[in-house]
Amino acid sequence: MGTESIVAADIAYDYPVGLMNFTIDCGTPGFASEITQYFYNLNNSSFIARKFNPNTSAYFTIAGALVSQVEIGGLKAVKSVYTATDGGLLDSDGTANGIIVDPAGLGQSLFGAPRTGAGGTSK
Numbered sequence: 001m002g003t004e005s006i007v008a009a010d011i012a013y014d015y016p017v018g019l020m021n022f023t024i025d026c027g028t029p030g031f032a033s034e035i036t037q038y039f040y041n042l043n044n045s046s047f048i049a050r051k052f053n054p055n056t057s058a059y060f061t062i063a064g065a066l067v068s069q070v071e072i073g074g075l076k077a078v079k080s081v082y083t084a085t086d087g088g089l090l091d092s093d094g095t096a097n098g099i100i101v102d103p104a105g106l107g108q109s110l111f112g113a114p115r116t117g118a119g120g121t122s123k
Helices: none
Strands: 023-024 032-040 047-051 056-062 066-072 073-085 099-100 106-111
Touching: 032 066, 032 106, 047 066, 047 073, 073 106
Parallel strands: none
Antiparallel strands: 023 099, 032 073, 047 056, 047 106, 066 073
16 A cells, blocks of 8 residues: 555655555454565665554554564565554554554655654644
């Protein structure tokens, strides 16, 4: 999912490769899953794992996410790893129903914007 399909813009961060919108069928309500995302042809120069909540139209930094530079098959990639719990903060449906819905991606602070992690929204 590209950020162009989201009605609220993040005023503090840019998303050069958009967001990944995915659903995980955990089977068990309340289950925690480790999420690993790979973004190819990027350098880990200042990316932060960010989340968009479509219910509140808010963006925020994913606490505890690890972002690193990796090489896979000779290609550079940025790897983001974090844990999401069904029904938790990173589950957009907000319900412990065995399914995690998680639009997330790599954000890069816009020039002059403070790195508070809070982000913001505008319409």
